[in-house]
Amino acid sequence: MEGKKYIVVLGAGESGVGAALLAQKQGYEVFVSDMGPIADKYRTELEEAGISFEQESHTEAKILSATEVVKSPGIPEKAPIIKKLTEKNIPILSEIEFAGRYTNAKMICITGSNGKSTTTMLTYHILKDAGLNVGLGGNIGKSFAKQVAFEQYDYYVLEISSFMLDNMYKFKADISVLLNITPDHLDRYDYKMSNYADSKFRIIQNQTEKDVFIYCTDDAEIQSGIEKRGISSKVYPFTIEKVLSEGAWLDGKQITINTNHKNQEPLIMSITELALQGKHNIYNSMASGIVAKVLELRNESIRDSMGSFNNIEHRLEHVAKISGIDFINDSKATNVNSTWYALESMPAQVVLILGGVDKGNDYGMLKDLVKSKVKGIVCLGKDNKRIHEAFEDDVEVIVNTFSASEAVQIAYHMAKKGDTVLLSPACASFDLFKNYEDRGNQFKKAVMEL
Structure with missing residues (x-):
């Protein structure tokens, strides 16, 4: 391993194997370790790439000599091997943090306790329909790292969970979306809502005035979090409770999305035209619509896509x-x-x-x-x-x-x-x-x- 950085990937699922393949492509010495059995599909990928791995055990000597570690989001901070890595000050990264180093694509990152899969899929659908060269990843679809290794996209729409955010440090979203913050996974956050909310707000870390933050102003936890923080990015709120001058809002049965951007006309659309029905989906559609307007997509294209979207499996x-x-x-x-x-x-x-x-x-x-x-x-x-x-x-x-x-x-x-x-x-x-x-x-x- 002389002269090569040595990276260990913990967890051999979609994100872990993708990170391992990208690390290998970038010239790292790679070792993959999974405490459980590795699915046949992923084992074959590792074998074909000639990446060394182990399953159903963690060999500490190999793991604790890593330059840095890419961790599956499912492994908690309290896991013994994570505690030992932390004690040795070995950097622990998420797949998103690691892969973000190797692409200059624009990052559209969506988080929230609920609705993030639907909003991510809808946003991807709108951008793809408009002809953008866009990839889909994060907590959904194919590994982001694997796409960075083998495909060239100009944009990525990424669903980001709080577990991923916890191990993201230098990564920056060009457009970040925070849908809502409600109690979830509190067992991973010492049963403290404030810890979980802090994790969600990491979606805006490293953003500058050139970046965009889209959020639900009807959510009390988000509103309280914004008041505590200095936010550098350009903000676009969305709401169903009042009329705004900028962002997205519901007035009667009509949503308006207005970014006041380069003399663009606002998008005005009846909620009956939306493919996704229900109050929560008005929020999801507004968030996706603001992303599309920020990217200067045509109103007709956005309207058509928001009316033609098929929801994801297992969600209503x-x-x-x-x-x-x-x-x-x-x-x-x-x-x-x-x-x-x-x-x-x-x-x-x-x-x-x-x-x-x-x-x-x-x-x-x-x-x-x-x-x-x-x-x-x-x-x-x-x-x-x-x-x-x-x-x-x-x-x-x-x-x-x-x-x-x-x-x-x-x-x-x-x-x-x-x-x-x-x-x-x-x-x-x-x-x-x-x-x-x-x-x-x-x-x-x-x-x-x-």
Whole structure:
């Protein structure tokens, strides 16, 4: 390893393998280490590239001699190997931080507790439709690092989680978007909301007056965070509560997006024309629309794209209508706030499928919506005690189930023609499923077998 920088990549999923391939291309000596088994697809990529790796163990001598370490966002700071790296002052980076060194593309970075996948996909859709040479990455799609290694894009739209932000230092977003800050993953932030909010605000670090910050001014946590910080970038707020002179706002049934940029005409559009319906999606559409206006895309192009977008899988995805009952897959709702948004966009008479690994959830914010819209709750998880305690006075029936097919069968029998069965679990999926995609796919399969 004489003369070569030695980099260790912890975690061999999409982001880790992408980082390893980019590091190799940039002339690093690379070693990949994963405490779990490495999926066949990723193992093959590493083998074909001739990158040395290990699985189901961490060889400390190899890891602790690294010049720097690229860490998977899923590995917590409290993991023993991370503590040892920190003690030795070995720099620990996210894939985004590492890959950002090797591209001059414009970075559009989107974060928030909820809606970031939808907003990232919608923004990418608008830019791609307008003919821009754009890549999609971060917490979604293909590894950003791998794209930097092998593809040449002028723009990247990146979904950025708080875990990624925690290990980003010199990276800068040209356009940053902060959608909302609501309690999520507090177990990773010492159960302190302020720590989690600080993490989200790292999306604006290193921005200058030449950069843009787009944010929801209706969100109390964001507003409070802005008041505490000096923000250098050009700001564009969005709101559904008041009329602004600049940014995006809702007036009646009409959204206006105005950046006052180079004599551009504002974009004015009825919310009925938006492909994404529901209050939360007005926010998501506004954020994406401001990005498009900042990039000087034509109003006609933005309007067409915002009207033609298909939402992502597992996010309020309509599965089927059976015996007059609508089945909706919102498996991506892994926190209470996501479930609140889902319920808020539903008509009354919902059979709600809830449960999984509870991340310290406060179900209180759901109580009013559950009382007004939910006729029964089907629990899908190993430990449903807290759901029973939260809602036993609000609904007539709460039933425990331990598989997607059992949950769907029971929900189907509880529902009547005109009702909606909504899978929106408010919890992580790891007690009964591999991940939220597996949970959503098993739900869809069970629905189609009714």
